[in-house]
Amino acid sequence: MTDETGDNSREASPRKPRTRGPSPEKTAQTRSCLLNAALDEFVENGFAGAQMSRITERAGIAKGTAYRYFPTKAALFEGVVAEFMAPLISGIGPPEPRADESVGDFLRRSLIPVMTTIETSRRADVARLVLAEGRNFPFIVQAYRREAYDRTIDFVRAAARIAMERGELTDDRLLRHPQLIFAPLWLAMIETGILVPDAPVSGAELLAEQIDLIFPPRR
Template identity: 30%
Template sequence: MVTPRRFLSDKLCPVRAKRERRKEARPGELIAAALDLFVEKGFAATRAEEVAARAGVSKGTLFLYFKNKEELFKAVVTENLSGRFTEWNKEFEVFEGSTSDMLRYCMRVWWERVGSTKASGLTKLLMSEGSNFPTLAEFYRQEVVRPGHALVRRILHRGIDSGEFAPVDVDHAIYAVIAPMMFLMLWQHSTPMCIDGQAVLDPETFIAVQTEIVLRGLSARPSA
């Protein structure tokens, strides 16, 4: 049996092998560190040297992988948000349930994969700082907002075409679906001023209730 050359090299020089594996992991480590700091401090207040320090590398090392802070932010958005839409669209291509079940699935999985994670703070960041960084705001619109709207539009058209949903203005109905998600993201990353201090808001229950409210409004009914 021939031992792979890379394996022999790793055995003969474990320090070099470890260094190479560390080098391969650095972009992911820098993206993770940047996500933490962008959500904690905002884009403008986050410095490149802070990201590098949190990732355990030098500032110079960060710029070997990302030419500036803007490119690092785009990588954070791509890794944590925009990359999800390809995954969801593939799932919907083979989805065999009703459109109501598809919408329930979409909103529940959104919470599991995005809403409940730190990445949900990126939306609040863009809402508060986007006007100061128009290039990043447009990138976010292209990579997150428009694909997100297209995904919801696809679900709504599926329901209308099958007769499950009443004909509606889809371009406006999209926001009825998105609004509960936006509320949860802002609630998670802001002082919860709009929540009764005595109340307990369970995000999963909130999403489930809001989904049923939307579905009742969309439901096709016999004409009066």
């Protein structure tokens, strides 16, 4: 058809209505379902044996949707570590005991509550997965150290330094080996998840006992 000026033109096609993306709440829910399904798959089949198809089936989402969140299986594993370990770091807070609070009491107040849920929060599953798979997949260890392990060790080392400055510790063993605080916790995770699963050990209780040994409670 020719208009009055003689130019040829096509009739404009109607614009397609814009489609709204998923809400932030829906996005967060999808991501959470994906990460929980991924942890289930990694725990049951290991990192090498885990399959994205099974993960997405568990989560009830399309495979393409999963890849929009995490482009590779390695990225998905790193997302699992970050997701499940973040509450640990935020729950502990900075190593800043109150002026009227001993370092031992500070460690009890900061560490024991978050470690009480180490099994139910599935943080222990993540830790055991790192132990099982870390030798073959070094990036798994790197992700765990970055998101959790190194931060907790730095936290205890800083607390030990404060205790020495205050005279609450008489030697530097905890400063040199901050791993001493968490050693019973790792033992509990190994016993509960691997060695003696029918008789679970409370990591929080062992942690409390260890803190008491290093920082005897005030009488």
